[in-house]
Amino acid sequence: MSASESPARPEAPRDGAPARHPVGPRVFAGVLFVSGGGLFWYAFTESGDDPITLDSPHLAPLVVTGLWTVLAAVLLVKSLVRPDEAPPADPETDAGETDPADVRWLTPALLAVALVGYVLLLPTVGFLITTTVFFFAAAVILGSRRWWRDGVIAVVLSTAVYFAFTRLLDIFLPSGVLPI
Amino acid sequence: MPMPAMTRRRLVALVGATALTAVTTGCNAEGSGPAAEYPTGTIQIMAPAAAGGGWDLTARSIQQGLTEGGLVEETVEVYNVEGAAGTLGLSQLVTKNSGDAHQLMVTGLVMIGGVVTNASDVTLEMVTPIATLTAEQEVVVVPADSEYETLEDLMAAAVSDPESVTWGGGSAGGTDQILVGMLAQAAGADPQAMKYIPYSGGGESKAALLSGDLTAAVSGVSEYKDLVAAGDVRVLATSGAEGVDAGEGKPSPTIMEAGFDVELMNWRGIVAPPGLSDADRDAVIALIDELHASDEWQRILEQQGWDDFYKSGDDAAAYFASENERITEVLREIGLAA
């Protein structure tokens, strides 16, 4: 469900007043509403012709996705009607107070792409090569410019982890194309 | 620096192995030979479940037996493929590893249930049976203060009023529920009418038995040994051909002895992918035969408290087939299979 969402959401418009009404929260509320509705429909079809009794396995899916859809609908309406009422800061996540509109989406999007490439190639190409390349790429995407340091860490980390896991801890990691 | 040394050693081993493979293939072409050259590379054993479970432990024990028992010089690796009671691992073995004698998979009674209940396209009949290794008997227990003194009492109540007996055990379609279904069949009751409550893991059903939620619980013998020994629960019967000590300090009565024609062992075994040449198949069987005969394996059995349940080659194949048939049948009667 969430995997299909594109991380490359458009940035909030920055011209004048709309900048205070970032479009992101409304789009997210919309996505939540649509996916909740879709899941509710799926739960409904999954229950087939079975009667929905209290002890039925189909009751909880309907209740949960129904609740989800209704809550998302309320959130969506609220964000459309009163868009400038910003959600209150959450100390759990907001150490450095960031305006959602101020986020650069490119970095997380690139990281997500790198992650997916990493795990898809992991079983065939092998742990050592993919991990070295991914670590280096991730560090660069995250803004590091110290190529040598990151390159050395990448090689040392992947080699150390590979041999520690496979030789000391008996945990399988794919060796892939390397003859090790 | 141990690392480059290790790599070099492995490289040498690899070159040697390639040469050996060429020789083996030559031999096989002539159709001769005890395939003593197996293995010619890294053996990979799949545990078709998450790390930490029973299959995982079996796979790692085989690994330990093969390497520390000195039976193979090559590396033996264990990897996990989690999902759907082992059917995901099974389908991976069948589709990806066909013909590769170095790919082995741990299996067991539970996988038959998994294939049936998940309506999997890939079944256990498609793989190359190698051996059964261990088995555990099931046990039927009631709380110490239960009104049911014997299995006959309990089954009589379950037949006349199925709602009055609440059974508990492991996951839906698993060994425990299969046994309850078989008992109902043997007693002349409708297996589908049995009130069976699945729990995840033996611990949970134990708590439910002691709290009074359950009338009777079914589980592996080892699960209830402590409680039986402490006098908290009473053993009604065990499911094997011969009684084992389920914690009472003496062999408990079997279900057969209680007058019901039911025998069930929760076995585990090992299989190879489909499409193996006869020589490869014989070589793998020979290696597992050797493993079973080794002191290291006997030591592992004792340490883990597993009962030896060894059938290999054609015996194993025949056993897999008959189990497949009868378990599928029971699950159909319980209503868990189409």
Next chain:
Amino acid sequence: MSILDGLLDGFATVLSPENLLFAAIGVTVGTFVGVLPGIGPALTIALLLPVTFSMDSPTGAFIMFAGIYYGAMYGGSTTSILLNTPGESASVATAIEGHQMALRGRAKTALATSAIGSFVAGTLSTLALTLFAVPLASLAVNFQASDYFALAVLAMLSVTALVGRSLLRGLLSLAVGLFIGLVGLDELTGQARFTFGTLELFEGIGVTLVIVGLFAVGETLHVAGRLRHLPDHIAPLDPGGRRVGWMSRADLSRSWRPWLRGTAVGFPFGALPAGGADIPTFLSYMWEKRLSKHRKEFGKGAVEGVAGPEAANNAAFSGVLIPLLTLGIPTSATAAVMLASFQVFNVQPGPQLFEKSSALVWALIASLYVGNVMLLLLNLPLIRLWVQVLKIPRPPLYAGILVFATIGVYAVSGSVFQVLLAYGVGVLGLFMRMYRFPIAPVILGAILGPMMEIQFRRALLISNNDLSVFVTRPLTVTLLALAVVAVVLPFLPKWIARLRGRSRDRLAFGEDD
């Protein structure tokens, strides 16, 4: 076995060189990850789970995990005080006063009152755990399905009532968590739910996977989007280059009562099925603020505002162990991964745990005493070392977290699909963080939801579909009544209602009554 015998046996186990080593590794790793912003104890244990598979006995693994849990709390307060980035919500209260103290050149006093307070609270609450666990376990033997259901309701409602600033967002997070918990084969009937025809989803979405996805992947993606905004100013330990002392006599006399009060709040709240450490730390903060003679200092670095919440935070951990060990109910993310690791070793927490695995449990409890001593020694004298950890550059740090998240999931499941699923949960977590949805209800929903549903249906099945089972058992009725109280209570006295107050600013700086 008596409690004293058990505890002595436990100490005998822990004081073996091997287990002492595990304890030392645990507290060191724990402090390390606690200091690192963005990694909490839950994630660390989830990632270390594969490492323990090759261990022969679970005892060492659990001693290590308990050390990680405690250590992460000590380390977390260091970061909160010096950098003002609370790693988890339970450290928020510490960050408020502690960082203010650090900015005023009193970093060492804040660190000392937090470390010593953690030690005092940790030790006292472990003592309480030692005394109460066995009696509570023998009580728990009688819990039936309907009681477990009522407990789950109690836990769920209390969590919902306190989900945070925005009730709507909190409930949505909870719904997402409940949905995650539903995916897979239904435990009672074996029917597929939300599996979308994929065998890969038949066994459901594991809590460990959700935690790795939300905390490792989601957190890293979130940080990646705002790297430039991260605070990087570390408050100096010795401002102006002159060495300052740890605690003055005045600081000590202002701290010891808050330590004891924090313990008194933290332990019982942790032990409630609705536990966790967030609520008691805030309660303790509010309490200290009301009682303090130096109320004007609050918001500007009051030592009581660090001492109380830190004590409550550590005391809550021992409390959380009570429902985990005696009932098998995890009430925090870390407890959930600990439960998962128990199950890896085929140890089932619950009423029988103290009988069946008494050696293991007592070793675990004894290791808590030992770990607390180790942490006190590890934290104050070596504080300069931990400050260095704060300076680890972010790009390689987060790249490493992503690598370990990936192999953590891959090594356990052997499935690319599961890893992608964790990434997907991470992307969801990114958006939730971005748009200020609380994360904790997702995890609690995924843990408590299935328990509530399955026990409800079990109770119905056992009673042959007689709903009266929920109103005829005294224990069930009592627990359900408590659940109602849990919902109503926050609306009664004003100071509890303020817990759900509108913003952190008001919590920190508002004029209190």
